[in-house]
Amino acid sequence: MGVSKIWVLAEATGGNVATITLELLAKARELADTVECVYGGDASGIAATLGAHGASKVYATGDLGGSLAGVSLATALAAAIGGGNAPDAIFLGTTQDGRDVAGRLSVKLDAPVITNVVDLVERDGALVGVEPIFGGTQNVLTKFTSAKPAIFLIRPKSFAAEESGGAAAAVEALAVGDTGAAGAAKIVNRHVEEKSGPQLDEAAVVVAGGRGLGDSANYQLIEDLAKALGGAPGASRAIVDAGWVPYSYQVGQTGKVVKPNVYIAAGISGATQHLVGMKGSKHIIAVNKDPEAPIFSVADLGIVGDVHKVLPKLLEALQSR
Amino acid sequence: MNVVVCVKQIPDPADPGALDPESKTLKRDGKLILDESDSYGVEMALQLAGDSGEVTLVSMAPNGEVSGLRTALAMGAAKAVLVSDDALKGSDALTTAKVLAKAIERAGSYDLILAATESSDGYTGTVPEQIAEVLGLPSVTFAKAVTIDGTTVKVDRQTEAGYDEVTCPLPALVSVTAGVVEPRYPSFKGIMAAKSKPVDQVTVADLGLDAANVGWAGAGQEIIEVAQAEARQAGEVIEDDGEAFNRVVGFLSDLKII
Numbered sequence: 001m002g003v004s005k006i007w008v009l010a011e012a013t014g015g016n017v018a019t020i021t022l023e024l025l026a027k028a029r030e031l032a033d034t035v036e037c038v039y040g041g042d043a044s045g046i047a048a049t050l051g052a053h054g055a056s057k058v059y060a061t062g063d064l065g066g067s068l069a070g071v072s073l074a075t076a077l078a079a080a081i082g083g084g085n086a087p088d089a090i091f092l093g094t095t096q097d098g099r100d101v102a103g104r105l106s107v108k109l110d111a112p113v114i115t116n117v118v119d120l121v122e123r124d125g126a127l128v129g130v131e132p133i134f135g136g137t138q139n140v141l142t143k144f145t146s147a148k149p150a151i152f153l154i155r156p157k158s159f160a161a162e163e164s165g166g167a168a169a170a171v172e173a174l175a176v177g178d179t180g181a182a183g184a185a186k187i188v189n190r191h192v193e194e195k196s197g198p199q200l201d202e203a204a205v206v207v208a209g210g211r212g213l214g215d216s217a218n219y220q221l222i223e224d225l226a227k228a229l230g231g232a233p234g235a236s237r238a239i240v241d242a243g244w245v246p247y248s249y250q251v252g253q254t255g256k257v258v259k260p261n262v263y264i265a266a267g268i269s270g271a272t273q274h275l276v277g278m279k280g281s282k283h284i285i286a287v288n289k290d291p292e293a294p295i296f297s298v299a300d301l302g303i304v305g306d307v308h309k310v311l312p313k314l315l316e317a318l319q320s321r
Numbered sequence: 322m323n324v325v326v327c328v329k330q331i332p333d334p335a336d337p338g339a340l341d342p343e344s345k346t347l348k349r350d351g352k353l354i355l356d357e358s359d360s361y362g363v364e365m366a367l368q369l370a371g372d373s374g375e376v377t378l379v380s381m382a383p384n385g386e387v388s389g390l391r392t393a394l395a396m397g398a399a400k401a402v403l404v405s406d407d408a409l410k411g412s413d414a415l416t417t418a419k420v421l422a423k424a425i426e427r428a429g430s431y432d433l434i435l436a437a438t439e440s441s442d443g444y445t446g447t448v449p450e451q452i453a454e455v456l457g458l459p460s461v462t463f464a465k466a467v468t469i470d471g472t473t474v475k476v477d478r479q480t481e482a483g484y485d486e487v488t489c490p491l492p493a494l495v496s497v498t499a500g501v502v503e504p505r506y507p508s509f510k511g512i513m514a515a516k517s518k519p520v521d522q523v524t525v526a527d528l529g530l531d532a533a534n535v536g537w538a539g540a541g542q543e544i545i546e547v548a549q550a551e552a553r554q555a556g557e558v559i560e561d562d563g564e565a566f567n568r569v570v571g572f573l574s575d576l577k578i579i
């Protein structure tokens with residue numbers, strides 16, 4: 001039988017399709033003949049990009065008028081699937097909206113969700129999810145025992161986005177229907193954090209700092225180093241929770257997954273939840289004063305030393321080149 | 322205002338995790354503790370409930386485990402509903418949500434349900450939204466700030482780009498991120514008081530659910546294999562002698578980054 005049709009949740013901000021969506025499209029194309037998108041919004045501005053990445057069609061709700069994508073899309077998808085238009089699998093990114101849609105839809109279809117997926121393989125004609133456990137030291141393969149469609153929540157940076165050169169996806173209306181009391185939450189205002197320089201999850205170089213920096217003021221060193229290297233600054237959760245930097249800087253299981261050419265970890269211990277977010281980097285450099293710090297087990301170049309001594313000298317050397 | 326908080330009791334994350342060789346799921350037979358992620362929900366609930374309201378905990382855990390619940394009761398929650406039943410072993414997130422929804426209904430009248438965005442040991446991050454859907458409630462996930470304005474909850478919801486201000490009528494479910502509030506440490510008085518606070522321990526049957534639809538029997542997914550992941554090799558580790566920064570410069574220049 002095999003996998004013939006996959007739906008991919010499309011996400012976009014300000015007309016730009018999210019990288020995760022393009023990553024999922026690349027994998028879906030490899031696995032199925034027909035790949036279509038579902039989108040909670042007006043898809044006219046993104047249909048070309050989705051098509052260029054392999055989606056033949058995008059089912060779009062039109063402007064949601066402040067309603068949350070989770071409940072709206074889940075209601076719409078459940079109706080479409082109930083009406084007989086069912087794919088073999090639905091791919092959603094592990095994002096805020098992806099999780100909301102998956103959770104709501106799973107209840108509506110009484111079907112489970114396979115979460116934290118980093119790869120998908122075909123076994124006996126069905127899709128099986130691969131999920132890392134224990135900080136990525138082991139992988140678990142999970143299959144659905146009966147449910148269709150199979151709902152997968154897939155982690156960012158699991159696949160490389162790639163254009164396929166297709167024509168713009170055909171936009172087809174997706175009726176939301178009545179979301180009832182569950183649909184009562186409304187977005188009244190959106191805040192976009194201004195950031196200069198490359199995006200954390202797209203930068204070729206990431207310089208990340210952790211609690212070992214000692215004080216929030218010292219984070220400036222990380223910003224300066226990132227700038228000197230044309231990269232993006234990142235952070236461990238410890239200093240995000242401490243309020244030194246915004247959440248958007250966080251690398252790890254509950255933050256961004258990054259795969260830069262070079263990742264520099266300064267004053268970061270290397271907890272498993274941090275490692276799963278950066279272990280896929282091509283090259284890793286770590287600076288930590290504790291020779292036993294777990295970060296050294298994944299570093300190509302490890303420096304046992306004080307960040308307050310090593311980083312200023314490094315910055316000076318870079319700036320004088 | 323009455324607030325129900327979903328709190329998960331988990332193996333201490335500081336201990337090395339292990340899989341049960343037979344079921345290939347995480348071993349949960351040792352002592353369990355309150356998931357740190359849920360301590361934020363407990364604190365938020367205590368602040369929102371104020372003096373006139375009550376905070377009730379709901380938890381699903383094996384072997385009648387109450388250690389984590391006692392921690393949250395010591396912080397100030399009034400009472401708890403604990404669902405513990407051998408039939409629940411192997412439950413997936415969807416089943417967990419159905420069970421917790423029943424436990425929440427049993428907990429009494431509520432205005433708000435809080436959960437964490439994801440648990441530390443399972444991190445499916447879907448349970449809260451599934452609970453909301455089972456109960457037919459509106460929800461706001463990924464809250465980094467929560468305030469109540471009359472019969473409305475106002476939430477700053479984290480997004481990829483920044484955050485959205487969301488308003489939602491009560492009753493509702495909100496899932497909170499770490500850092501939404503600073504959890505208090507239980508006081509000695511609180512710890513003593515927690516010992517006598519009521520924990521309503523119930524089984525699947527008490528909740529009116531059929532044991533054949535939960536646990537392994539009800540799970541719609543199955544682990545078919547556990548494999549060693551490709552390990553990343555550690556490279557060279559050097560001691561800083563004052564000149565180690567030069568090695569970093571060399572490394573970056575070899576890669577033509579600089």
Ligand SMILES: Cc1cc2nc3c(=O)[nH]c(=O)nc-3n(C[C@H](O)[C@H](O)[C@H](O)COP(=O)(O)OP(=O)(O)OC[C@H]3O[C@@H](n4cnc5c(N)ncnc54)[C@H](O)[C@@H]3O)c2cc1C
Binds near residue numbers: 253273290
């Ligand atoms: C459910 C869950 C999800 C999580 N998600 C994430 C996540 O997404 N991302 C994440 O990062 N964490 C996450 N964590 C937290 C994680 O477990 C760690 O607590 C966190 O990564 C630690 O941050 P850190 O390395 O900065 O701090 P610490 O662990 O405190 O490490 C500080 C390090 O700095 C070193 N140091 C101190 N002083 C100096 C100095 N002067 N010079 C050099 N080195 C020095 C120390 O030796 C130490 O190794 C999560 C945890 C849980 C439970």
Ligand SMILES: Nc1ncnc2c1ncn2[C@@H]1O[C@H](COP(=O)(O)O)[C@@H](O)[C@H]1O
Binds near residue numbers: 327437438441444445
């Ligand atoms: N067994 C459980 N008992 C109580 N609350 C739970 C349980 N499982 C999940 N939750 C709640 O749902 C959140 C998200 O869990 P998860 O979907 O497993 O990542 C947790 O942080 C808890 O607030």
